[in-house]
Amino acid sequence: MVQLVYLARLREAFGLATESVALPREVGTVAALLAWLSRRGGAWAAELAPGRAVRVAVNHDVARGETPVRAGDEVAFFPPVTGG
Amino acid sequence: MPVRIQREDFDIAGELERLRAGDVRIGAIASFVGLVRHVNEASEVRAMTLEHYPGMTEKALAQIVEEARSRWNIIDALVIHRVGELKPGDQIVLAAVASAHRGEAFAACEFIMDYLKTRAPFWKKERTPAGERWVEARASDEEKASRW
Numbered sequence: 001m002v003q004l005v006y007l008a009r010l011r012e013a014f015g016l017a018t019e020s021v022a023l024p025r026e027v028g029t030v031a032a033l034l035a036w037l038s039r040r041g042g043a044w045a046a047e048l049a050p051g052r053a054v055r056v057a058v059n060h061d062v063a064r065g066e067t068p069v070r071a072g073d074e075v076a077f078f079p080p081v082t083g084g
Numbered sequence: 085m086p087v088r089i090q091r092e093d094f095d096i097a098g099e100l101e102r103l104r105a106g107d108v109r110i111g112a113i114a115s116f117v118g119l120v121r122h123v124n125e126a127s128e129v130r131a132m133t134l135e136h137y138p139g140m141t142e143k144a145l146a147q148i149v150e151e152a153r154s155r156w157n158i159i160d161a162l163v164i165h166r167v168g169e170l171k172p173g174d175q176i177v178l179a180a181v182a183s184a185h186r187g188e189a190f191a192a193c194e195f196i197m198d199y200l201k202t203r204a205p206f207w208k209k210e211r212t213p214a215g216e217r218w219v220e221a222r223a224s225d226e227e228k229a230s231r232w
Contacts, residue, residue, distance in 0.1 A: 007137055008207035009218045053221070057205070060140035076137060080221030083134065083165060083206025084118050084177050084197060 002069060004037075007078035010054070013043045023069065030056050031065035033075065053080050086161050087145040089136055091168040094178055103162050103182050110159050114189035115180035116197050122172035124219070127212045134167045134176065137205040141165075148199045152181070155195065155232075156188040163196060165206065195232050202229040 001020045011017050027036045034056070038048040048054055056063045057076045069075055096117060104110055120132050149161050164178045179196045183189040208219040 005137070007205070008135055008209070057137070057140055060137075060143050062203075076140065078137065078205060079207065079218065081202065081205050082208045082219040082221055083136070083204050084201040 001071060002033075003074040005074060005076040007076060009079045010047055010077050013047050015043075023071075028068060028070075029065065030058065030063045030067045030069060030075070033069050034065075048077075054078070055080060086149050086163065087142055088164045089138075089141060089145075089167055090164065091166065093166070093175055094164045096175075096178060099162060099164065099178060100180055103160055103180055107159060107182070109184060110182045111184045112186040112189040113180055113182045114186065114193040115178065116193055117175055118177040118197075120170045120172050120174045120176060124210060127214065129172055129210045129212060131172075131211040132170045133209045133211075134165075134170060135207045135209070136165075136167050141205045144204045145200065148196055148203065151199065152192040152196050156181075156183065156192040158183045158188055158192050161192065161196065163200065165200070165204070167206070198225070198229040198232065201225045 001022055004019050004021060006014050006016055023033070027033050034048050038045045055078050058067050058069060058073055100113055100115060103113060120129065122129055145163050149163060152158060152161060158181050160182045162178065162180045166176055170176060179193055179200065181189045181192040181196065202225050210217055210219060
């Protein structure tokens with residue numbers, strides 16, 4: 001299982017803060033996970049569409065499309081940051 | 085602990101006094117305080133909610149402070165960032181750097197803020213007369229961070 005965390009605008013758009021999912025064997029990277037989630041359609045397809053500014057972190061470190069995702073990981077999705 | 089995330093306000097004088105802590109090597113402290121403005125993008129801001137990602141935000145801030153330590157000869161540094169609901173005029177963030185001389189303190193403090201604005205997971209949501217809206221990231225903040 002992988003723990004997914006949605007923050008800020010994405011949490012509101014999905015109506016969900018966290019979920020635990022079992023990933024299909026072929027979903028082994030951040031890019032594949034984004035594509036898999038966007039196939040849910042609706043807000044998922046809209047917010048995670050290619051070109052949308054979505055940042056991803058795996059186990060609290062900034063991730064890229066090719067970053068591996070493995071069972072037990074915590075993967076967070078969020079918009080560009082606006083603190084300070 | 086050089087990095088703190090808290091709901092409560094902070095006392096600038098007290099924090100800077102603790103940062104010095106009687107260390108007589110310190111000849112300069114540069115500090116920055118960020119505040120909630122009452123107007124943003126041409127509309128009135130009645131309140132602001134600051135959200136973070138517990139675990140990652142602390143880690144990101146600690147990494148930024150470590151990066152500042154590796155680039156400048158600084159003696160100590162402090163970052164306090166508030167979360168939760170804030171009102172116009174409220175303090176949001178304090179970054180302070182202590183060093184022997186002012187040049188390194190100024191530079192490291194500005195670096196910490198530029199990196200915090202673009203790399204630390206915080207998000208602002210404003211409440212305006214027209215409703216709530218998430219603050220959008222600014223390209224100018226990215227440009228400032230890329231100078232370093």
